[in-house]
Amino acid sequence: MADLRDVADDGAQSGADGKGAATAGDAGVAGGAAASPGVALAVAGILAVLVLVVVPAAPTAVRILVGAIAMICLAGLAWRRSRGGVAAGSGGEARVLAERLVERNRELGQSLADLQSDHAKLEHYFDTLMENVPAHIYFKDERSRFLRTNRKMAAVFGCSHPADMVGKTDHDFFDAQHADDALEDERRVMRTGQSISGKIEQETFKAGDRERGWVLTNKMPFRDRNGRIVGTFGISSDVSDLVQARRELERERNMLRRLIDSFPDSIFVRDPGRHYLVVNRAMAGFVGADSPAEMIGRKPEDFFREMAEGGPEEDLEVLASGKAVVNREWSHPNAAGEVRQLMTTKVPLLDREGRCWGIVGMDRDVTEQRQAREQLRESERRLQEMMDNSPAVIWMKDLDGSYLMVNDGFESLFGLERRDVLGRTDHDILADKEAAARFREHDLEVISGGRARQVDDRLYVDGEPRWFVTVRFPLRDVSGRIHAIAGISTDITDRKHDEESLRRLNEDLVKANENLQRAQEQLIQAEKMESIGRLASGVAHEVKNPLAMIAMGLEILARRIPEEDDKATETIERMKRGIERAKKIVKGLVDFSSARQLGLQAGDVNGVVREALALTEYQLRKAKVEVVEDLAAELPPVDIDTNKLEQVLVNLVINAMHAMPDGGRLTLRTTEDRLEAVDRDEGARTKGHLREGDRVVRIEVEDEGTGIDPAHLKKLFDPFFTTKPTGVGTGLGLAVCRKIVELHRGTLELVNRAEGGVRATVTLKAAEP
Amino acid sequence: MKDTRILIIDDEPDFSALLAANLEEAGNFEVREVNDSSKSLEVARDFKPDLCVIDVVMPGLDGGDVVSRFRSDPDLKEVPVIMLTALVEENPNRPDGETITGGLPFVSKTSDFETVLACIEKHLLEAEE
Structure with a gap:
């Protein structure tokens, strides 16, 4: 704004100069009418006017002084002319008077020529001024019609010559x-x-093709020689660029202000005395100030009750x-009393000469x-702890196969320390490249x-093959993208062995159970037989x-029955047959019950067969049974x-x-x-x-x-089971x-032969040699 | 000819009576029965049998006991004895159907009377010799 005011002031001065020039012009014309002895006065007046014209920047006081000199000169000239008229009227001196008149006339002619020359000079000065000042200059009559404009203005207003504007x-x-x-x-x-000086206004031309421009205008009353206001004159300069610049500057300032105010971080600028120069809203909010303005000019100590250690010293x-402090962490309660963790960066502000004038x-x-971060660390620590306390081997790798995490189980399995594993791949750490x-x-x-996925895998550990079941699973980030892979391996070698032994044990058990x-x-059969046997022998007896x-x-x-009594004889015979049966x-019962102990001795089976x-x-x-003897030699x-x-x-x-x-x-x-193998079929119960x-x-x-x-196979050996006709x-x-x-x-088994008939087999253990 | 004396020791009076009847009808046998085995020694000393037919399973003294007492009695130790019992079966391999066990002939009670008789006669003959 200061610049703009300067421009406006210059314009005002130019206006004042214009007024001075016009006054001088009038004085010059008046001076031209004076007698030759008044030339000095006239010259003095002209010089005074010239001073005014040539030195437009002269202070107002100087201008007034020079103007006064011009007026005094003009007054002198006027007095000399009236005194000369009186002298010509005297009687005796007519010739002298005539000579003087001629002389005077010559002098006046000379004066006039001089004045005309001066006037031309003045006109030239004026024109030079009009056409070269980088502004629009105009004179208007009392009805605001243009009297005169400079060429520049006419051109901007679309007229080829200033004269075209007159009257408009x-x-x-x-x-x-x-x-x-x-x-x-x-x-x-x-x-x-x-x-009206220094008014900035927007000029809007009628024609749509012209841009709206900003001008700085000065309007002044235009007075005639008598000081009566006969119109206005003015000078205006195009300040569109300045206005534009000012607006941009303003916008930029606003933007910066808004920027720092909208920052969630506290931003401040302090002078070397630690007074706040700039503070943003976030900072005011943090310390509980009503507005950033409240903090300006005050010191951190006024707001930070528990100023962190090294505050003033750090600023110094x-x-x-001249070195910045970057990301220093400290903590301080905010306006609400909550302790907040803060990270501060301070940078020195340097002027053009490199001197430090503040801190931002x-x-x-x-x-x-x-x-x-703390929670993350905590959860990672917990995760690690859980992993470490698991008997399984647990690991996590990135997509390139580099280990991110491993547990104690992993370390002990591979005999590696965590720091030697993390960031490395299986190829790096395993000797078994396969x-x-x-x-x-x-x-x-x-x-x-x-x-x-679950995979059973074998791995040699200390040269011993060990079996692992490994569950691998992808780890996804919040967007669902797989960013890592983790695995849990369980050593199932012992389990496998156990399973194997268990399987064998089970087989044995099943076998044992079958045997049992x-x-x-x-x-049961024996007991049944035994009791039946006892019963039988008792009954038999x-x-x-x-x-x-x-x-x-x-x-x-x-x-005692007579031989001829057939009936009685036959009855006796029937009774005898009943007794026989x-x-x-x-006898069978007794055989069965008496078969409880044997007199065993080594004997020849073939001999027994032949005897039978x-x-x-x-x-x-x-x-009519044909006997085939197929006896081993x-x-x-x-x-x-x-x-x-x-x-x-x-x-x-006999059965056969x-x-x-x-x-x-x-x-x-x-x-x-x-x-070779003790087979078990329905007919064999006695392989024990x-x-x-x-x-x-x-x-x-x-x-x-x-x-x-086949339905009878099971009952074959039950006492009293028979398929033969009664008797x-x-x-x-x-x-x-x-x-x-x-x-x-030994064993006795009866089977149906594939080719028909029955095979009864007695199997006896050979005597120990 | 003096009747051959047969002493039957059996706790079954019906059986001993029937056997005695059969023997008496079959030949010159004087038969005496003892149904209470504890009196067998006493009766035998009095009766002086040529042969004893002794049942095995009896209450009190059983057949074995009776035989061992006979064997320890100087007058009776030479008397031939036939164990006639339901404990054994007729030996099909011998015509007299007997089974020799522990030096004693065992004959099944269910043998035909003829078999029993044959056995008695055989042992009487052997005793005479």
């Missing part, structure tokens, strides 16, 4: 509003005689060294960041798949006595009770015979074998005494009969046979 008004050039305003101003100037240091600074409230490549491959699968079950079945009585009684009765059953065949030879022949001795085994074989042979009521082939085979690898002797009795109904079998044969074989610690 502002309304011819400007829009109505502006022309009216200007007219009003000029009227006031004429009415009051007061100049900055001022003295900024306090940033980093409380939230610090809290967030494993490293495999891990990377798994990692990339997770990164590209974007989903967790079988043993239990056998035990008790039944045999009355049976014996009946038999004895029948003997007596039979002798009862005796047979009792000899005992049954007659019956077999009668039943040499058999190891077997611990046997010859009589009992013979009883078994006779029983089996009964299975072939129309005759057929009966094969008796003996073999030596080593027991034999083990894999035992050397055994087998006796097989095969028939070509109808076979055994033919006692149902005790196989039960007794099995009991006897069991007492030999």
Whole structure:
């Protein structure tokens, strides 16, 4: 603004100069009419005017003084002219007067020439002034019509010559509003005689193609020689650039102000005495001041009750060294009393000469960041703690495979310290490059798949293969982008071993359970047999006595029946047959119950087989059964009770015979074998005494009969179970046979042969050599 | 010819009576029965049997006890004994159906009377020799 005022002042002075010049012009014209003795006065007046014209910048006092000199000169000239007229009127001196007149006339002519020359000079000065001053200069009459303008103005107003503007008004050039305003101003100037100086206004031309320009105008009353106001004159300069500059400056200032006020950080400028020069709203808000203005001129101590250590000293240091303090952290309560964590930067302000004239600074409230950082650290610490307390191996890698985090489990597994692992890849830390490549491959699968994956993997640790199950999963940032990958590996080697042992143990258990079950079945069976046996022997004994009585009684009765009494004889015979049948059953029961202990001794199985065949030879022949003897040439001795085994074989042979009521082939085979696997089928319940690898002797009795109904297989060995017609079998044969074989610690099994018929196999353990 | 004396020791009076009846009808046998085994020694000393048929399973003194007392009695120790019991079965491999166990012949009670008789006669013959 100061600059603009200067411009306005200059204009006012120019106006004053213009007025001076016009006055001088009038004085010059007046001076031209004086007699030759008044030349000196005239010259003095002209000189005075010239001084005014040539030295336009002369102070007002000087101008007034010079003007007065001019007026005195003019007055002198006037007085001399009136005195000369009186002299010419005297009587005796007519010739002298004439001579003087001629002289005077010559002098006057000379004077006039001089005056004309001076006038031309003045005119030239005026024109020079008009056309060269970088402003619009104009004179208007009392109705604000242009009297004269300078060329520059005419050109701007669109006229080719100043003369074209004469008689026109502002309304011819400007829009109505502006022309009216200007007219009003000029009227006031004429009415009051007061100049309007330094007014900045916007000129708006009528023609739309002209820009609106800003001008600084001065309007002054235009007076005639008598001092009467006859119009106005003025001078105006284009200050569009200045106005523009000022506006930009203002805008910039506003912008900067707004900028610093809108900053959430506290911003301040302090002079070397630590007085605030500039403070933004945030800072005022922080200390609880009503406005930034309240803080201006005051010191930090007035607002920061608990001034942080090194406050004034720090300012002095900055001022003295010219070095900035950057991001110093400290804390201070804010207006609400909450302690805030602040980060301060102070920078010295230097003038052109490099002298420090103040400090600009900024306090940033980093409380939230610090809290967030602290929370982050805390959560990272917790995470690390959780990871470290897990027995699993836990790690986190970036997308390039560099480790970001590992836990204690990782360290101890690989024998590496955390600092040697972080920032490095598997390739860097693992000797097993193949494993490293495999891990990377798994990692990339997770990164590209974007989903967790579980992999069982083997890794050599201290040369020992160990099994791990690893769950890898991608880690995503808030936008969902995968930025890392993490994994949890669990050493399942022991588990695998345990599983294996458990599996084996389970198998053993299942086996043991089966054995136990079988043993239990056998035990139950044995107990059943045992009790049945005891019962049977008791029953047998008790039944045999009355049976014996009946038999004895029948003997007596039979002798007393007359031979011709057929009926009685037949009755006796039937009764005897009944006794025989009862005796047979009792005998079977007794056999069964008496088969409890054996007299074992090493014997030849083939011999027993032959004996059994000899005992049954007659019956077999009668039943048209062909006997095939397929006996091993040499058999190891077997611990046997010859009589009992013979009883078994006779029983089996008779059974086979009964299975072939129309005759057929009966094969008796003996073999030596080593027991490979103890098979378990329905017909075999008595393998308990034999083990894999035992050397055994087998006796097989095969028939070509109808076979055994599968439904009967299980009941074969139950006492009193029989499929034979009533009276033919006692149902005790196989039960007794099995009991006897069991007492030999062998097995007896009956199976249906694939080719038809039944195979009964007695397996006996060979005697220990 | 003097009747051959047979002493039957059996706790079953019905059986001993029937056996005695059969023996008496079958030949020159004088048969005496003892149904209370504790009196068998007393009766035997009085009766002086040529042969004893002794049951095994009896209350009080059983057959074995009776035999051992006979064997320790100077007058009776030479008397042939046949153990006739329901404990054993007829031995199908011998015509007399007996089974020799512990030096004693065992014959099944359910054997035919003829078998029992054959056994008795055999042992009487052996005793005479």
